Amino acid sequence: MQQQHYKAGDQVNLRPNFAGVRSVQSLCRIVSVLPVSDWGESQYKVRFENEKFDRRVLASDIEAGISIQPMAGLRSPEAAEEGWLNASRIKVSK
Template sequence: MSRAIYAVGDTIKLKPNILRRGEATSTCQIIGILPIDHGEAQYRVRLGNETFERRILASEIETREAEVLQPVGKTPSSIRIRK
């Protein structure tokens, strides 16, 4: 069962889909946390300058792990082996 891992006020980025094709408006703010439905956390969000709120599922959010695994400006470390 997926539990809520984001809090009210967090800014998140949504995964692109047929309606959101990597637009700049895919960044939104969490307005509320909704009850878990069918084993997945739900959130109420507001995108950019929209005047209405949307309901999204946790699976529609770009994961924080992706940001942590690929930090900006860092190169992966390598192992050097002598011959």
């Protein structure tokens, strides 16, 4: 079976009952692409629109064929690809 590859900013649907997620809340956005797992499956960091934290999911947790539009109100794909550390936002006190 061919694995579909996603990129930061893609909107995806998770399979029902993933980590206790109700099917109504299964739509999320790919925040970043993680290294391939030890068993060769793609991994992604995703975020639901109403949550303030990310989840790690495997490609097999994503429903194939539903994807691609960036979600409004969250970080842009470009910001997600920069990494988690933004040196220009670090405040140093003396």
